[in-house]
Amino acid sequence: MRVQFLKSTVKDFPPPDRPEVVFVGRSNVGKSSLINMITGRNVARVSKEPGRTRMINYFLLDDSVYLVDVPGYGFARVPKEEQDRWRRMMENYFKERKDNIGMVFLLIDSVVGVQPLDERMIEWLEYLGIPYTVVLTKTDKAKQREISRTLKQVRNYVGDQAIVMSSAKEGKGKKEILSRIFSI
Ligand SMILES: Nc1nc2c(ncn2[C@@H]2O[C@H](COP(=O)(O)OP(=O)(O)O)[C@@H](O)[C@H]2O)c(=O)[nH]1
Ligand SMILES: [Mg+2]
Numbered sequence: 729m730r731v732q733f734l735k736s737t738v739k740d741f742p743p744p745d746r747p748e749v750v751f752v753g754r755s756n757v758g759k760s761s762l763i764n765m766i767t768g769r770n771v772a773r774v775s776k777e778p779g780r781t782r783m784i785n786y787f788l789l790d791d792s793v794y795l796v797d798v799p800g801y802g803f804a805r806v807p808k809e810e811q812d813r814w815r816r817m818m819e820n821y822f823k824e825r826k827d828n829i830g831m832v833f834l835l836i837d838s839v840v841g842v843q844p845l846d847e848r849m850i851e852w853l854e855y856l857g858i859p860y861t862v863v864l865t866k867t868d869k870a871k872q873r874e875i876s877r878t879l880k881q882v883r884n885y886v887g888d889q890a891i892v893m894s895s896a897k898e899g900k901g902k903k904e905i906l907s908r909i910f911s912i
Contacts, residue, residue, distance in 0.1 A: 730790050731767040736783040738817055744828040748786075748794035749909050752849060753835030755800030758865035761896035762835065763787065763797055766905050772797050784821060793830070793909060802845045822856055830912030832860040833905065838870040838893075842881040850885050861908060862886055868895040 734742060751759040760772035771787055785797040798821065799814055806814075822829075832853055836846055853860045862882050867875060875893075882891055892908075894901030 729767060731769050731771055731795070732788050733771055734786040734788050734794070736785050738783060739820055739824070741784075741821075741825060742786055742794065744825070746788075746792055746794055747830035747912055748796050748825065748828055749830055749912065750796040750798060750832045751835060752798055752832055753800055753865075754837065754840070754843065754845065755803035755806075757800060757835045757837045757840075758894075758896055759797055759800060759835055762833075762863070762865065762894060762901075762905075763795055765894075765896040765899060766902050766909075767795070784817070789909070793912075795909075801849070802843060822852075822858070826856055826858060829858055831908060832858055833863050833892075834860050835863050835865050836878060836882060838864040838867050838875050838878045841874070841878045842885075847885070861890065861892060863892040863894050863901065863905065865894055865896070867893050867900060868897045 751763060753759055760774045763772040764770050764774065767787070767789065772785065782799055784799070787795040787797070789795050798818065801814060834846070834849060834853070836842055850860075864875065864878055864882070870878075879891060892901050892904050894905070
């Protein structure tokens with residue numbers, strides 16, 4: 729599998745000549761780690777400090793699909809102007825790229841569970857009619873009862889749609905995510 733970093737941008741997106749797959753979720757949920765895990769390369773920047781990615785990052789996978797790493801939401805210490813900037817950037821991104829997005833992977837930390845902003849993101853995606861798959865992250869550090877609780881919360885929204893369990897640390901969920909990407 730070949731993966732290359734293409735560009736960091738706010739609104740100057742690549743031509744919609746290949747479908748794109750987006751990874752969204754709260755800051756620190758594990759978006760960049762998951763991209764690195766599924767591609768087997770250290771292409772996306774992983775940060776110990778939440779709220780670090782401020783741009784939309786495009787990667788090209790096997791010359792056939794764009795992988796998109798977007799800034800996370802919900803980091804409490806981010807000032808209001810920054811939150812507004814995030815909202816404007818993401819609204820513009822989804823509006824512009826809606827028809828080119830083949831799948832959104834919505835990441836939920838299995839330890840933290842579903843938060844109000846995750847619910848808003850789900851409602852937003854449903855409103856826009858963009859297909860999404862929920863991925864529970866960091867299962868390696870979650871207790872079984874935390875995983876069960878988070879699964880139950882997610883089920884309220886997605887019904888019987890598949891929910892992917894993942895751990896970037898253990899390589900869990902890689903096959904399932906890749907097969908979803910390559911079947912869009
Ligand atoms: N234990 C564990 N830690 C993880 C996992 N995925 C990410 N992390 C850690 O969570 C923090 C945030 O990860 P990052 O990928 O930068 O999250 P992002 O802000 O959503 O892009 C980092 O300290 C990672 O090492 C995982 O599967 N298991
Ligand atoms: Mg990141």
